[in-house]
Amino acid sequence: MADPSSYRPKPGQIPDSPGVYKFRDEHRRVIYVGKAKNLRQRLANYFQDLAGLHPRTRTMVTTAASVEWTVVSTEVEALQLEYSWIKEFDPRFNVKYRDDKSYPYLAVTLNEEFPRVQVMRGAKKKGVRYFGPYGHAWAIRETVDLMLRVFPVRTCSAGVFKNAARTGRPCLLGYIGKCSAPCVGRVTPEEHRELADDFCDFMAGRTGTYIRRLEKDMMAAAEDMEYERAARLRDDVGALKRAMEKSAVVLADATDADLIAVAEDELEAAVQIFHVRGGRVRGQRGWVTDKVENVDTSGLVEHALQQLYGEESGDAVPKEVLVPALPEDPDAVSQWLADRRGSQVSLRIPQRGDKKDLMVTVQRNAQQALGLHKTKRASDLTTRSRALEEIAEALGLDTAPLRIECFDISHLQGEDVVASMVVFEDGLARKGEYRRFQIKGFEGQDDVRSMHEVISRRFRRYLQEKERTGEWEEAPAATGPVPEGPAVSGPVPAPDAADGSAPAADESREDDGRPKRFAYPPQLLVVDGGQPQVAAAKRALDELGIDDIAVCGLAKRLEEVWLPDDDDPVVLPRSSEGLYLLQRIRDEAHRFAITYQRAKRAKRIRTSPLDAVAGLGETRKQALIKHFGSVKKLRQATIDEICEVPGIGRRTAESVAVALAAAAPAAPAVNTATGEIMEEDDGGSTT
Numbered sequence: 019m020a021d022p023s024s025y026r027p028k029p030g031q032i033p034d035s036p037g038v039y040k041f042r043d044e045h046r047r048v049i050y051v052g053k054a055k056n057l058r059q060r061l062a063n064y065f066q067d068l069a070g071l072h073p074r075t076r077t078m079v080t081t082a083a084s085v086e087w088t089v090v091s092t093e094v095e096a097l098q099l100e101y102s103w104i105k106e107f108d109p110r111f112n113v114k115y116r117d118d119k120s121y122p123y124l125a126v127t128l129n130e131e132f133p134r135v136q137v138m139r140g141a142k143k144k145g146v147r148y149f150g151p152y153g154h155a156w157a158i159r160e161t162v163d164l165m166l167r168v169f170p171v172r173t174c175s176a177g178v179f180k181n182a183a184r185t186g187r188p189c190l191l192g193y194i195g196k197c198s199a200p201c202v203g204r205v206t207p208e209e210h211r212e213l214a215d216d217f218c219d220f221m222a223g224r225t226g227t228y229i230r231r232l233e234k235d236m237m238a239a240a241e242d243m244e245y246e247r248a249a250r251l252r253d254d255v256g257a258l259k260r261a262m263e264k265s266a267v268v269l270a271d272a273t274d275a276d277l278i279a280v281a282e283d284e285l286e287a288a289v290q291i292f293h294v295r296g297g298r299v300r301g302q303r304g305w306v307t308d309k310v311e312n313v314d315t316s317g318l319v320e321h322a323l324q325q326l327y328g329e330e331s332g333d334a335v336p337k338e339v340l341v342p343a344l345p346e347d348p349d350a351v352s353q354w355l356a357d358r359r360g361s362q363v364s365l366r367i368p369q370r371g372d373k374k375d376l377m378v379t380v381q382r383n384a385q386q387a388l389g390l391h392k393t394k395r396a397s398d399l400t401t402r403s404r405a406l407e408e409i410a411e412a413l414g415l416d417t418a419p420l421r422i423e424c425f426d427i428s429h430l431q432g433e434d435v436v437a438s439m440v441v442f443e444d445g446l447a448r449k450g451e452y453r454r455f456q457i458k459g460f461e462g463q464d465d466v467r468s469m470h471e472v473i474s475r476r477f478r479r480y481l482q483e484k485e486r487t488g489e490w491e492e493a494p495a496a497t498g499p500v501p502e503g504p505a506v507s508g509p510v511p512a513p514d515a516a517d518g519s520a521p522a523a524d525e526s527r528e529d530d531g532r533p534k535r536f537a538y539p540p541q542l543l544v545v546d547g548g549q550p551q552v553a554a555a556k557r558a559l560d561e562l563g564i565d566d567i568a569v570c571g572l573a574k575r576l577e578e579v580w581l582p583d584d585d586d587p588v589v590l591p592r593s594s595e596g597l598y599l600l601q602r603i604r605d606e607a608h609r610f611a612i613t614y615q616r617a618k619r620a621k622r623i624r625t626s627p628l629d630a631v632a633g634l635g636e637t638r639k640q641a642l643i644k645h646f647g648s649v650k651k652l653r654q655a656t657i658d659e660i661c662e663v664p665g666i667g668r669r670t671a672e673s674v675a676v677a678l679a680a681a682a683p684a685a686p687a688v689n690t691a692t693g694e695i696m697e698e699d700d701g702g703s704t705t
């Protein structure tokens with residue numbers, strides 16, 4: 019625990035202008051980001067008597083080891099920079115809302131020649147128009163099915179579209195009138211895009227004008243005695259009205275607004291957002307968060323606005339944003355929203371009428387979401403805590419292992435040997451911390467030696483991170499005091515950028531506060547295997563002078579837990595939550611390793627002898643295969659025959675002939691079941 023006075027800036031050193039500040043811990047990781055109108059006044063609040071600070075603030079300042087700040091011109095710039103840094107550094111003491119589900123959107127791919135209407139989840143893509151989010155995907159599909167009668171826009175995938183264009187036959191929707199069939203040329207790209215634009219206008223809330231236009235056309239067709247057309251237009255109007263009825267009118271003045279409500283207790287908070295467009299609720303979503311910082315309702319609202327609109331622009335930011343409490347600096351937040359929208363945005367608390375009544379409904383949803391979340395988490399948290407305690411008791415650990423790393427080796431008969439590292443924190447997978455390795459220290463199959471290599475490489479990087487951040491210094495060559503920190507046998511090697519681990523960029527980045535994959539040591543290291551693998555892992559740690567990390571192995575045969583230097587395994591009860599957690603971690607490491615190994619094997623199989631020819635690109639490779647039909651026939655061709663291929667000169671032809679001769683198979687492959695000699699396919703492999 020650090021003393022805040024040890025890193026408190028000197029008097030007069032902090033400016034009294036607007037800015038953004040960062041607290042870092044002893045590992046230089048950013049743990050908190052904040053903004054202030056006056057940096058000097060705000061930072062002074064953190065360096066009071068610890069007894070007078072809120073418990074969460076006290077925990078943060080005693081975890082921190084330094085503070086730094088950046089001066090900006092206005093409060094709006096401070097808001098923007100704070101949002102950027104929270105997104106970039108993911109500080110542990112900042113409020114971070116997390117979606118309780120992946121919400122579906124109705125998307126129109128306007129970036130394609132023939133826009134497609136589809137249901138999408140996940141990150142938004144450039145050039146795609148989104149509507150929603152919605153609570154259920156089936157509700158979107160029902161609405162789209164009604165609207166395709168009036169706006170027959172393409173809904174098929176790229177594969178179906180290309181197949182229909184190739185065969186000249188549209189899909190079923192094209193035959194029943196729910197697709198204009200641009201795949202077979204029934205409409206031009208311009209006509210189809212006009213249909214997509216009309217679809218977007220209707221979904222955006224401009225419904226009345228379009229329905230009145232259809233009704234006018236229907237009456238005109240009836241007067242001209244075009245009764246079939248009038249009947250079709252009548253059915254179109256009915257379909258659009260039924261689609262509109264699926265979202266009831268909640269605001270009579272056709273308002274575009276987002277309503278945000280917050281439900282909170284001492285530890286957690288839930289946020290609910292209703293997206294109202296054209297007076298109708300077009301989407302709904304919810305977030306939950308742990309209150310890891312001392313924040314009130316106005317602060318929660320400000321964080322919600324940052325997350326909701328931080329990546330949005332244009333019409334995605336509505337004209338009105340209704341909230342239960344205004345942020346600390348409402349003018350700055352309003353200006354920030356206006357900058358993102360491109361026009362004025364009203365940020366206010368509804369006082370009366372329909373908007374206040376709707377806010378009550380949103381608030382009720384937030385309360386229900388918080389209650390449901392707490393019920394789910396209580397059960398889950400209790401189970402995970404019990405599992406960690408059981409592991410600590412079974413392995414004789416002083417405390418529960420909050421961070422567990424598991425390693426597994428995967429190969430196929432000694433080829434494509436790889437390893438995986440998976441990380442679980444508080445009993446939950448941290449997939450952003452996963453790591454993959456290629457075994458490069460030797461050839462062949464040796465799981466024990468592979469495990470030793472992987473553990474050595476992983477914790478050598480950990481020691482390098484400690485040395486780089488100044489936690490300890492390398493022992494001097496001659497005289498002088500012995501430094502604190504772990505002893506190492508010999509100097510720590512320089513980072514090896516080509517060690518086969520992926521991705522390698524994170525370890526070589528400058529000190530910028532981002533979490534680094536090898537910066538955190540685990541409390542427990544698990545290997546997939548028995549005594550030999552455990553002994554190899556322990557030997558690797560001993561060679562690096564690391565003695566504060568527990569090691570165990572989980573053998574698949576009887577699900578036994580092996581400890582270093584113990585002749586007998588630890589047997590956990592089959593009903594043990596601790597054993598179940600270890601099994602999940604082991605199985606996840608195995609899955610991650612075998613996925614990587616299969617990908618490497620598939621890539622190796624897809625290689626061709628032509629890959630060894632320098633300067634021979636993909637286009638000319640395909641030209642050679644197309645001309646001769648297969649690699650086998652190309653190998654049998656003369657240099658003069660190879661030169662006949664367009665784009666292939668004599669020097670390249672000679673290089674091709676040499677490469678194919680060097681890669682010639684020693685004997686033909688034989689199907690052992692039938693005795694048939696298997697011919698080579700176009701890629702050089704056997705079939």
